[in-house]
Amino acid sequence: MHRQYIDIENPDTLSLNTDTLAPPDTGEITIATDFAGVNRADILQRLGLYPVPDDASPILGLEVAGQVAAIGPNVQGFEIGDNVAALVQGGGYATLAKARADHTLKLPSNIDSRQGAALPEALLTVWHNVFTLGRLKPQETLLVHGGGSGIGTVAIQMAKAWGSRVVATAGGAEKCARVRDLGADLVLDYRSESLKDDFKNAGLAGAIDVTLDMAGGDFTALNLELAAPDGRVVCIGVMRGSTAEIELVPVLMKRLTLTGSTLRGLGMTGRAAGFAALQQAMMPFVATGQIKPCIDTTFPLEQALPAHTLMQSGAHFGKVLLDCRST
Incomplete structure (x- = not known):
């Protein structure tokens, strides 16, 4: 599937590139990304201070929200078009991202994908x-x-x-x-x-x-x-x-x-256990509005570097996001 993504040219330069994303593997889904969350780990990775694990994508981005676009083998509980948010092994700064199904949350009807992108991490x-x-x-x-x-x-x-x-x-x-x-x-x-x-x-x-x-x-x-x-x-x-x-x-x-x-130190199994617990213990509070993400600023995907600059300044309140639909 065709996608656009943010590439690290050097610590001071991020560029928008295009490639083809492979189909989801066993236990994975592909998400058509509406929004991606910006995290401090992304900044450290851009600066060369946060080595990417061997099993992770070198593309920036650890959390996304959007719609299920493809479903891999042995995945249950998701359908094409479901509104979801997920923690990903890199690759979130993109129009398409792959996520493990057990690292993915279905979004309740009161949470849109912009708010959802601020939740997983x-x-x-x-x-x-x-x-x-x-x-x-x-x-x-x-x-x-x-x-x-x-x-x-x-x-x-x-x-x-x-x-x-x-x-x-x-x-x-x-x-x-x-x-x-x-x-x-x-x-x-x-x-x-x-x-x-x-x-x-x-x-x-x-x-x-x-x-x-x-x-x-x-x-x-x-x-x-x-x-x-x-x-x-x-x-x-x-x-x-x-x-x-x-x-x-x-x-x-x-x-x-x-x-x-x-x-990342939790490992795949630890993160899956955490998401299973969240689905039971905390998502009901999200569905009733008792937990609602605070969003400061949303930047277009191609403006990932200014988004990093804002986060580094400490002037933001709540989450900084990238709009992956606006490329």
Whole structure:
């Protein structure tokens, strides 16, 4: 099938190319892509800092939404024309993309493909890190650093739908207000010079059960200080640096868990299990509107580089997307 896709010429140049996509293999479907999500892993890949696994496409893009265009052998539960969203092994920045059927979500009628493209990576990231590794329970308190990001905005809504209390950080008064509107019980400005005291004054020292941290760096020590007894700190990013100096005594005395993950590290089977769990536990909340993706800006596919530039700036709120229909 004929497709257009984004090719990495060099770290500063992305071009629109054309080729033919092979039919879907066993267990796969082909999706006529309406929209593709932009993720930080894409930026790292463009810069040569995120090696592509041997079994993945070298083409950028890890999540897409659109309609099922072809169905491979041994696939059940999908029909041509179904509206779907999927996590893909690369190849998402294209008019056609192949996805494993068990890495694909059927979209409920209240979610269009633009909104759907903002769901797979965020839903699976939050499910695995907050609910599986972090073991968040209803009534517990979740701290989300970067509450205005694509993952952060979804994490807040997932935790609130689950019945948990949510504390979040965001950069600047405007973003803090928008994060609060998503349902966060308390939002603090991470740019504040008194952030540590702000947490303490809010009565949160030693009160956070689960932390979803995409900051790393100097926030790591803060996370351990804020953690409740038996607290779980889950790192999914290093926006503030990949090294940290911490005191181990709080880890021992409070029986803390510090862990982290990447989606690619889950492997095919782990991602499939995550999507099966999401379909049961979280998609009903999406269908009722309790979880709704926040979208900042949508760029035409050929403007993938400006989309990356916006994400790198940190000025966005929610998801940045590519419109793959406008080539």
